[in-house]
Amino acid sequence: MSEHVKRYTPQERTNHWIIAISFILLAISGLALFHPAFFFLSSLLGGGTWSRILHPFLGVVMAVAFFFFAIGMWSQNRITAADREWRKRLGDVLCNKTQGLPEIGKYNIGQKYMFWTLVISIALLLVSGIAIWQPWFTPLFPIFLVRLAALLHAVAGFVAILAIIIHIYSAIWVKGSIRAMTRGTVTAAWARHHHPAWYKDVSKGNR
Ligand code: HEM
Known part of the structure; x- marks a missing residue:
């Protein structure tokens, strides 16, 4: 039997899968609300009305779960000089020429970029999502901010979906x-x- 090392606690894994499931439901219901071409996807949550009701609540669940997940791995995602050197030699990494490469810690620079992309895009999604959450919060904001938030929400959603496609593929x-x-x-x-x-x-x- 091969030797194993622990990488994630049960709490971290539970949190990760809560984030992953809510993210997928959010991406599907978000796309359904974004464009009529994707409206058929609203069936997953029980149609247009249910998608519209559940999407913002799922967003809060994901953002809160992601907040705790991200706090736990914050310091391990700081980009170091060794990471930059490793990135410069990505060609060698891909060809499995690992000799002389700087030693990578818990996460490599690709994972770190992914982490910061998610931190920024999820923070933007939460803030802009609250501003466009009718009928509760939208009346509290001036209309130009609501319009800006709607645009920001779509852009941040696009970036986050792209990042997660790359994350799952990797x-x-x-x-x-x-x-x-x-x-x-x-x-x-x-x-x-x-x-x-x-x-x-x-x-x-150490961990
Ligand atoms: C079905 C979807 C997903 C799969 C199969 C998946 C798989 C994984 C795996 C295997 C790891 C461990 C990698 C390692 O420790 O080296 C990981 C880590 C992680 N996942 Fe996911 N994940 C999914 C969805 C998500 C979503 C939706 C998010 C956030 C919105 C997310 C955020 C993270 C983060 C921040 C880490 C730690 C850093 C990293 O490895 O890049 N994951 N995921």
Whole structure:
């Protein structure tokens, strides 16, 4: 049996899947509300009226869950000089020429960019979403801000959906990653290969 190392606690995994499920429901209902070409997607939540009612509440659930998830991994997502060096040698990374590469910690620079893209886009989605949440909050804002919020909401939604498509693709593409979020562990070989500095840390008993 191969050796395994812990990567995520049950709380982190539960939170991640609450975020993932609510995000998918939000993306589908959001697209249905965005353009008539996608209106058929509203069937998932029980039609146009239910999509319109549930979408903002799901947004709050996702934003709150994401807030706690992001706080927990905030410091591990700071971009370092080693990350920049690693990015410059991305060609070598893709060709598996790992000799002399700076050692990567818990997350690589691609994951870190994804993290910050999500932090910014989800914050924008929450703030702009509140401003366009009829009939509760919209009357509190001047109309030009409501219009700006509607535009911002669509742009931030587009960016977040794109980021998540890349995130899911990478999670499947990097063999052995999915189990980190399903079982909470990865193989020692995976950790040594993809995140050697993090592996050294966990081996010493740190997280
Ligand atoms: C079906 C959809 C999803 C799948 C299959 C998936 C899969 C994964 C996996 C396997 C990891 C662990 C990667 C690692 O530790 O190296 C992960 C981490 C993470 N996921 Fe997801 N995820 C999904 C949806 C989402 C959504 C919707 C969000 C946020 C809106 C999200 C945010 C994150 C973040 C911030 C991390 C930690 C940093 C990273 O690995 O990039 N995920 N996900």
